Amino acid sequence: MCDFLKRWPMGDLSSAAEAAMNFETRWQQYYQAVEGRPPRTTLTRALDSIARDPNPLPRFAVDLGCGNGRDTVELLRRGWRVLAIDGDPEAIARLRQRDDCDRTYLETRVQRFENLTLPPAVSLINASFCLPFCLPQHFAYLWEEIVVALSPGGRFCGQLFGDQDSWAAYADLTHHSRIEINQLLEPFTVEWLEEENHPGKTALGEDKHWHIFHIVAQKQ
Template identity: 45%
Template sequence: MDWPAYYDAQAGRSARSVLVEALRRRGDTPAGAAIDLGCGEGTETRHLLRAGWRVLAFDADPGAKDLVQRGLHPAELGRLAFGQARFEDLPELPPADLVYAGFALPFCDPAAFPGLWADIRAALKPGAWFAGELFGPHDDWAGRAEMNFHDRAEVESLLAGLEIHSLVEDDRPGQSAMGPRHWHVFHIIARNPS
């Protein structure tokens, strides 16, 4: 994947709806600590910072840190921590009120995914939220050895014990920032019980 070209194509877009909806479902709960996994060019990280969150953002791309910081005010920069790491090499995640992973988790090596998912679950404080996507077996990229894919039963198993607020399966032809493709995506909003 040509990540710099993808980031250029993503520039200027709005925050993804799964994150916006998760924040709406939190209601009046004050902003807290968030983790953005695979933050890319930083649209969602900046959205969270502008809403008053403290954000720990991770991405493997060495250019992502500069992209994430672009346009932030000093107070927002003061609430941002950035870590350059592949999913397979992430440090232990700290406790968080929100973990967001938009279209990112499928890029974790399948052998490392169970450990990553366990770390995400362990990072969710009581009452904390998870929002993000997983890819299904009908996706155009299914079969790539370096990526992970899950059918609906597997997704539901991964979410066992969480309160599922939204689980939308999207299995259709469509567009991506890089052109036409067939999407098979599970859009997830879930909450760790209090």
């Protein structure tokens, strides 16, 4: 899963199961809406930090929830070897078909969060607006997989949703309080942590209240 998707109540919802709305039909609209956008600020901040490292790690990154590749393409452009993972086959197809995607050092995989396996010794794990779409019962496993896969000195960059976000009403999304965010980041040295909490819109133009944590952190 990746990034901003349309998940908004349609009338009265009588159960948590009904609240788990089917947004799969909106993927193509979403990809069209974000086409041509630049890489995420969390990624560029992480790459800038890596560029200042006196003893940099090998340039091997995993782009989780890569979508149509806005971050993957930037990593490849900067000479990284990238494993791009998404649960939607259409996303991987769009990434591989991009004119600006040099596939020389690109590996792709269609895999969902609940059965995610990551290679060892990863230098950078990028997860732009995708981790909240992990089912809550699988999030602890997913986060452990991320922490274990990173080499000491490797970095995580991406977003997590806060508990005041509008989508916290959905039982199949994962949200965190500020205290929980701090606990998740205990294995890391936090280099950038910015909290947004305000009304806004989705990529498809719908009104929504966003509560987002933007994170760049280095594994200790």
